[in-house]
Amino acid sequence: MMTEGIAMPPRKGSKPSVTIKPAKKAGRSTRGRLDDGSANPIDVHVGARIRLRRTLLGMSQEKLGECLGLTFQQVQKYERGANRVGASRLFDLSRVLDVRVGYFFEEISETAQAASPVEVIRGNVTKSVDIADDDPMTKRETLELVRAYFSITDPKAREQVLAMAKALGPK
Numbered sequence: 325m326m327t328e329g330i331a332m333p334p335r336k337g338s339k340p341s342v343t344i345k346p347a348k349k350a351g352r353s354t355r356g357r358l359d360d361g362s363a364n365p366i367d368v369h370v371g372a373r374i375r376l377r378r379t380l381l382g383m384s385q386e387k388l389g390e391c392l393g394l395t396f397q398q399v400q401k402y403e404r405g406a407n408r409v410g411a412s413r414l415f416d417l418s419r420v421l422d423v424r425v426g427y428f429f430e431e432i433s434e435t436a437q438a439a440s441p442v443e444v445i446r447g448n449v450t451k452s453v454d455i456a457d458d459d460p461m462t463k464r465e466t467l468e469l470v471r472a473y474f475s476i477t478d479p480k481a482r483e484q485v486l487a488m489a490k491a492l493g494p495k
Contacts, residue, residue: 358444365436368405370414373428375403377421379467391420 357364378388385396385403392399392413401407409417409428418425439449460466476482 358439358449363405364408364441364444365405365439366432366441367408369432369436370409370428371403371405373430374399374409374417374421376467377423377427378403379464380471381421382471383421388420392416 378385385399388394389396389399398407402409402413414425414428418427421427443449473482473485476485
């Protein structure tokens with residue numbers, strides 16, 4: 325027993341307390357982060373899908389946070405993949421964003437799949453993998469354009485906007 329840095333003998337009849345800490349594998353994270361400290365690509369993908377759906381719905385991070393009992397900063401961390409999304413939180417997200425839970429894993433790249441936490445623990449993935457974010461369908465500008473397009477109630481006006489966009493694009 326220790327009291328203010330002084331070793332005290334154990335009391336009569338008491339057993340010495342022993343704290344056993346589980347051995348940690350050298351250099352291997354069990355939390356899914358890569359050895360270089362970067363977020364796991366699967367967490368990044370799930371976060372991108374949360375951001376995509378939230379943006380398509382025209383919902384702010386603050387509003388999503390309110391629906392989940394979180395701050396917008398926590399939502400930001402989920403969307404960046406900095407914080408992992410647990411199963412119960414993913415369930416809540418699917419209800420608030422009106423999608424199936426499987427939605428968050430759709431279109432996941434082979435590269436991200438190969439960087440699953442078990443592969444990180446095994447030492448098969450040690451540094452950040454580059455996941456291309458070139459898909460125009462995931463860009464804010466595209467999402468805002470689609471949302472604005474579908475908010476046009478007049479079908480003729482919508483047809484004209486589509487014709488104009490096609491005319492302005494490359495031939």
